[in-house]
Amino acid sequence: MSALNHAGLHDPANDADALETQEWLDALTSVLEQEGPERAHYLLERLIDKARRSGAHIPFSPNTAYLNTIPAALEPKHPGNLELEARIRHFVRWNAMAMVVKANRKSPPDGGDLGGHIASFASLATMIGCGQNHFWHAESEDHGGDLVYFQGHSSPGVYGRAYLEGRLTEDQLDHFRQEVGGKGLSSYPHPKLMPEFWQFPTVSMGLGPLMAIYQARFLKYLHARGIADTSKRKVWVFCGDGEMDEPESKGAISLAAREKLDNLIFVINCNLQRLDGPVRGNAKIIQELEGDFRGAGWNVLKLIWGGYWDPLLASDKEGILRRVMEETVDGEYQACKANDGKYVREHFFGKHPKLLEMVARMTDDDIWRLNRGGHDPHKVFAAFDAATKHEGQPTVILAKTIKGYGMGHAGEAKNPAHQQKKLDLDSIRHFRDRFNIPVADEQIESLPYIKPADDTPEMQYLHERRKELGGYLPKRRTHADEQLKVPGLETFKSMLEPTVEGREVSTTQVFVRFFNQLLRDKELGPRLVPILADESRTFGMEGLFRQIGIYAPEGQKYVPVDKDQVMYYKESANGQLLQEGINEAGAFSSWVAAATSYSSNNRIMIPFFIYYSMFGFQRIGDLAWAAGDMQARGFLLGGTAGRTTLNGEGLQHEDGHSHIMSALIPNCVSYDPTFGHELTVIMQHGLKRMVENQENVYYYLTVMNENYAQPGLKEGDEDGIIRGMYICNSRGQGDLRVQLMGSGTILREVLAAQDLLEQDWGVASDAWSITSFTELRRDGLDCERHNLLHPDAEQQVPYVTAQLSGHEGPIIASTDYVKLFADQVRPFVPANRTFKVLGTDGYGRSDFRSKLREHFEVDRHFVVLAALKALADEGKLPRAKVAEAIAKYGIDVNKANPQYA
Numbered sequence: 009m010s011a012l013n014h015a016g017l018h019d020p021a022n023d024a025d026a027l028e029t030q031e032w033l034d035a036l037t038s039v040l041e042q043e044g045p046e047r048a049h050y051l052l053e054r055l056i057d058k059a060r061r062s063g064a065h066i067p068f069s070p071n072t073a074y075l076n077t078i079p080a081a082l083e084p085k086h087p088g089n090l091e092l093e094a095r096i097r098h099f100v101r102w103n104a105m106a107m108v109v110k111a112n113r114k115s116p117p118d119g120g121d122l123g124g125h126i127a128s129f130a131s132l133a134t135m136i137g138c139g140q141n142h143f144w145h146a147e148s149e150d151h152g153g154d155l156v157y158f159q160g161h162s163s164p165g166v167y168g169r170a171y172l173e174g175r176l177t178e179d180q181l182d183h184f185r186q187e188v189g190g191k192g193l194s195s196y197p198h199p200k201l202m203p204e205f206w207q208f209p210t211v212s213m214g215l216g217p218l219m220a221i222y223q224a225r226f227l228k229y230l231h232a233r234g235i236a237d238t239s240k241r242k243v244w245v246f247c248g249d250g251e252m253d254e255p256e257s258k259g260a261i262s263l264a265a266r267e268k269l270d271n272l273i274f275v276i277n278c279n280l281q282r283l284d285g286p287v288r289g290n291a292k293i294i295q296e297l298e299g300d301f302r303g304a305g306w307n308v309l310k311l312i313w314g315g316y317w318d319p320l321l322a323s324d325k326e327g328i329l330r331r332v333m334e335e336t337v338d339g340e341y342q343a344c345k346a347n348d349g350k351y352v353r354e355h356f357f358g359k360h361p362k363l364l365e366m367v368a369r370m371t372d373d374d375i376w377r378l379n380r381g382g383h384d385p386h387k388v389f390a391a392f393d394a395a396t397k398h399e400g401q402p403t404v405i406l407a408k409t410i411k412g413y414g415m416g417h418a419g420e421a422k423n424p425a426h427q428q429k430k431l432d433l434d435s436i437r438h439f440r441d442r443f444n445i446p447v448a449d450e451q452i453e454s455l456p457y458i459k460p461a462d463d464t465p466e467m468q469y470l471h472e473r474r475k476e477l478g479g480y481l482p483k484r485r486t487h488a489d490e491q492l493k494v495p496g497l498e499t500f501k502s503m504l505e506p507t508v509e510g511r512e513v514s515t516t517q518v519f520v521r522f523f524n525q526l527l528r529d530k531e532l533g534p535r536l537v538p539i540l541a542d543e544s545r546t547f548g549m550e551g552l553f554r555q556i557g558i559y560a561p562e563g564q565k566y567v568p569v570d571k572d573q574v575m576y577y578k579e580s581a582n583g584q585l586l587q588e589g590i591n592e593a594g595a596f597s598s599w600v601a602a603a604t605s606y607s608s609n610n611r612i613m614i615p616f617f618i619y620y621s622m623f624g625f626q627r628i629g630d631l632a633w634a635a636g637d638m639q640a641r642g643f644l645l646g647g648t649a650g651r652t653t654l655n656g657e658g659l660q661h662e663d664g665h666s667h668i669m670s671a672l673i674p675n676c677v678s679y680d681p682t683f684g685h686e687l688t689v690i691m692q693h694g695l696k697r698m699v700e701n702q703e704n705v706y707y708y709l710t711v712m713n714e715n716y717a718q719p720g721l722k723e724g725d726e727d728g729i730i731r732g733m734y735i736c737n738s739r740g741q742g743d744l745r746v747q748l749m750g751s752g753t754i755l756r757e758v759l760a761a762q763d764l765l766e767q768d769w770g771v772a773s774d775a776w777s778i779t780s781f782t783e784l785r786r787d788g789l790d791c792e793r794h795n796l797l798h799p800d801a802e803q804q805v806p807y808v809t810a811q812l813s814g815h816e817g818p819i820i821a822s823t824d825y826v827k828l829f830a831d832q833v834r835p836f837v838p839a840n841r842t843f844k845v846l847g848t849d850g851y852g853r854s855d856f857r858s859k860l861r862e863h864f865e866v867d868r869h870f871v872v873l874a875a876l877k878a879l880a881d882e883g884k885l886p887r888a889k890v891a892e893a894i895a896k897y898g899i900d901v902n903k904a905n906p907q908y909a
Contacts, residue, residue, distance in 0.1 A: 103168030129165030214254025250282030265305030314379030557583030621646025650824030662852030740772030
């Protein structure tokens with residue numbers, strides 16, 4: 009319902025029968041006083057239902073009046089020392105401002121500013137201070153600790169408080185955004201850069217809200233499965249109103265309501281501004297967000313007006329003030345705070361003569377003092393208190409604030425405020441005076457940080473409050489206390505042996521067998537977290553439905569239609585499998601929560617997220633980068649991987665580039681194995697690294713749904729599998745010899761090409777299984793860097809260089825991915841060796857696998873052709889042989905280049 013219509017419905021001037029209206033209102037008041045709000049709500053819903061059933065058109069509105077949800081009369085008494093809290097808050101404000109301004113005074117030779125944000129924390133300071141003083145528990149013996157997702161741009165304020173607490177030094181503050189020397193502070197919350205400080209990254213915008221929802225759900229999951237008591241813990245999420253435009257910010261709010269995540273509290277900082285201007289200049293972002301969240305089933309607490317408005321609202325007997333509040337749009341509210349009391353009198357109260365009369369005895373300063381709810385400690389405490397006590401729903405607090413609060417003419421409520429990182433002396437002096445900062449005029453230009461002596465009342469109060477709440481926040485655990493043992497490779501013996509004739513399997517099936525074997529482990533089994541985005545049957549994992557159950561907080565309230573089958577669909581309140589629906593971003597967010605559980609929950613969990621590989625890094629690349637930042641540990645499995653294995657799905661579903669994306673994440677270890685024994689060796693080794701050794705890496709593995717014979721593990725190949733390459737087959741003798749490299753399913757085309765090269769052309773070859781071009785490249789870069797920086801030391805030799813050096817002939821590399829994938833190792837191929845790459849550049853196609861491999865020019869015939877051409881280029885074979893091969897294999901030389909087709 010629009011603000012105007014909403015106001016009109018409550019305007020006494022539009023009332024056709026004021027007496028009747030008053031009788032209904034008196035009756036409702038009586039019910040509220042005698043029987044409570046639940047009874048009143050029930051009666052109102054029955055009345056609306058009756059009216060609609062009788063044919064009356066009553067439009068739905070998810071909105072309430074543009075007022076605080078908690079009336080002044082129902083606010084609890086603030087339990088703290090408001091004077092001391094204000095002083096602490098002012099010191100933190102000053103430190104945050106000083107840190108950013110000082111950093112941007114520096115003028116490096118190359119020019120440019122370090123950047124930083126003053127305005128965001130300025131609008132959040134009261135709320136963050138309230139949480140720190142009264143609500144946010146640190147991990148302790150009787151409390152698992154609350155998880156706080158701080159709004160990314162508010163980091164200077166968090167640092168400013170940590171400095172007061174003695175957790176950061178002045179030198180560190182002086183190195184804000186200057187991290188290369190090892191003592192600086194990261195621009196935003198980054199666990200990778202400050203591993204014992206920040207709990208979560210909250211940029212890029214929108215990732216924090218999304219990940220937090222699944223984090224809250226994962227806490228419920230751990231509790232339901234008896235792994236950890238999370239009943240007292242809350243997940244707090246601070247985000248901006250402009251940030252809510254990101255699709256990820258609101259993309260999972262219905263899940264939070266559906267699963268009754270009453271451990272989740274969103275605090276949306278509604279300062280009405282984003283980077284370029286007002287968030288909803290012609291509307292009301294708070295009303296819009298209320299509709300979104302109430303419609304999704306959340307408990308909504310609006311925190312709009314501060315306590316100085318209470319007397320005016322109480323005297324608003326005719327509802328005129330409320331109506332003007334409804335009609336005024338955000339762009340006008342921003343203008344009010346960008347000017348002064350005189351402006352507010354003329355442009356807000358001046359909208360109605362009775363409002364001007366209402367404030368006639370107030371000075372312009374009095375009017376200017378009328379505060380917003382997010383800056384009133386009484387109102388903030390009341391909202392936070394109500395949110396923590398609410399049950400059965402997640403809660404969102406929509407807090408109205410002022411961007412750049414306290415910055416004065418330089419930035420308060422101004423459009424450029426978000427980017428403001430420099431203040432002139434007048435603005436700094438105004439800031440000092442406004443917050444009563446003990447800095448003398450002669451000191452002001454040097455911007456000294458404020459930290460009172462430890463025995464002052466402010467400092468004693470600050471430390472007492474955090475002691476009461478268990479310690480300081482933010483604080484991050486880097487390792488779990490527990491030690492889990494990973495079973496040896498022999499445990500997976502059946503996956504390491506050759507398949508018997510007629511029993512071909514895919515690497516996807518081998519993964520499922522590996523996972524099932526791991527489930528039987530008494531120690532690790534309960535810690536496995538299988539996560540699927542509605543593709544269990546695609547990957548042959550439907551057997552897990554009945555075996556371990558699908559997590560559903562309320563259990564299964566229906567009889568599944570396939571109950572008579574062995575693998576029926578089973579939901580359970582303590583189920584182990586997370587079935588996320590068609591939702592890669594949500595599934596990955598669940599994976600992140602599990603993959604960082606060692607830190608957030610002091611419980612090592614082992615998540616496995618298997619999905620169409622095309623919908624992995626392409627779909628959720630920003631989240632994958634955040635997972636690296638969070639030091640995640642777990643397995644991502646790109647199923648039906650490669651450009652030609654998912655033959656019927658076409659352009660959008662066929663993956664030829666996920667390994668390029670995964671290679672960009674420094675702590676993502678990537679493999680493209682061909683055989684089941686390779687996959688088994690890699691996964692067991694990955695478990696050792698992540699679970700036993702608690703290394704901060706995560707694994708991306710591509711598996712295929714193509715069935716073929718598995719040759720089994722040969723003793724001694726384990727090291728080559730892990731490092732990235734080993735010879736899996738050699739054919740022929742003689743002077744004509746080539747080296748054939750392949751990965752994934754295309755290695756099988758390489759092996760078939762070996763036969764053709766020997767039989768048709770008398771060319772011998774070694775076939776190398778390249779389990780990871782990415783890891784080979786990283787090894788090469790490490791060696792190259794060492795050699796550059798240590799010219800007098802023994803020069804290191806890249807693994808790929810060492811392996812190929814003892815084997816003659818040109819080198820042909822073939823994969824089911826774009827050419828750039830295999831081309832990564834080109835710098836480390838032995839000098840003066842021919843190196844040719846085949847790959848699947850271009851969009852996908854729908855057809856049979858053999859036709860797709862022909863189309864992308866990666867099948868056995870093109871491998872042979874590339875090998876013959878390389879030999880001809882080296883003068884070891886007549887060029888006529890290449891033309892002969894083209895004719896022999898029926899290769900169409902006039903067909904379109906697949907890169908553009």
